[in-house]
Amino acid sequence: MRVGVIGAGAMGQNHLRIYNEMGNIDLVGVCDIDQARARAMAKRYNTEAYFNHKELLKQELDGVSIVVPTTLHTRVAIDSIDAGTHLLVEKPVADTIENADTIINAAHDADVKLMVGHIERYNPAVIKLKEIIDSGMIGKIVSISSRRVGPFNPRIRDVGIIMDLGVHDIDVISYLYGRKINEVYTIAGSDIHSFEDHATILLRCNNNLSGMIETNWLTPNKIRTLTAIGLKGVAYLDYIKQTVELHDESWIRMARVEPREPLRNELEYFIKAITNGSEIISNGETSRHALQVVTAAIESYQKGKAIEIK
Template identity: 65%
Template structure:
């Protein structure tokens, strides 16, 4: 039975709390938030202790903690958790700067503790299936992956633009599916309803002339979350929301069998399994830092109107 805690009880933090509470091999030891009324209500609902000072929670001899606080606080809370001897899952993006991400990665290695980044779409069942199909070579060599992640603006997002808030998901997924890091970025973006960019088109370049394209905005009145992977022997069409995956080639249109599930539950179960078994985590600090660096390069690219080399 692993002892876990959650720091941060916002919209995403509540889901971490709910899922840990339901997991059989986990004891939800406590939760923490500076909003005393909210954290007390949630602790009553999920039958656990509550703290307004997260250091008191970290003093409870935890095996693991989810850090679900504003991005600018990720580094300090992560370092405190690692110093307390706790394995850490940090929500995306890993940090507010690549330099802070580096500090977190080095601290996790020094402490010999896991540092996992919550890139939730890696745990979407349709993405898991597509990764298997690509790695098995069923579509031949993949040469292009494009995504569309658009929808209405959420007023709670005030500290970052659309690239760091939701574009980061697809930047990470495209790298994950290729198994490669981005080496060049060119972006066009603008800010019409938000202090930061609220629409962006991001072109990613990889080795071997492979490409990625991320189209994202907060201007579309309904949510669309899809991905297209073009291979030499077929094309895959993925819907993140409905968790469906269609494969097209010159002879057939086939729907892949996807075992639908809640991506966050898959993510947290994977985190707990890796801690229990020592399995190497694929959504690790280095991956998180790379996704952040690509986002920052995309922001620099649209501001300077030039291609950025990583």
């Protein structure tokens, strides 16, 4: 399987590392506009350096990871699709709904697989919690809440906390419910960043199912947790520790979760989808919905009102 990586920043380097460790992968090349960085990564992983993504795409790739700033997703994704290359685009799929539609429609027309890197769907704890919810073990889920807080990362300059971090839990909550979100209300503010750096996001799904997300770049310690409340019990998930703890009226017990790097799961899933034609759970349509909710959440705090999502 011949693959390439476009974008050699912090996340792109993780894609390179994992592809390099996968036995069935021929890592054809890495592309970055920072030529020194591209050369350094190519040397580290014994591959070729490219400084223009179109040159890498000429190498008859089976798949490519696109790990560039969100505003560049559309241009690079369309070039990849035009080259007939299956693509994994880091979340969110695009910077606007219109650009998301452009990518999704182009991939569909070209019969090219489009996967979006909503990495928490591939977290072993989330996989286990989804199994538990779908089995009915804790009954009908009526409320899901999450905390995704921690210190500010100075490399994030082009988006706010909702687009950068809130999108993870927006997507996970929709995924766990198995439903789309149809209304959002957000309280947010900007104190240390040019975009919003703290937000509380309230979500409504069909039949009055609720979601709540607390996220910020102001908390000294990093916390990544989620609570799912069902009619028969409650599940407490820790994204970082990769644990799921179940509470009901009789027991407190730990679900069996095999810890594993979520990105490794994600990239292996991508390769299997290309090889076997299997369905992609974080596809263009699910990512478009997450982007739609993010956009509405930002509009909500700017206008000070709830926004309906159609």
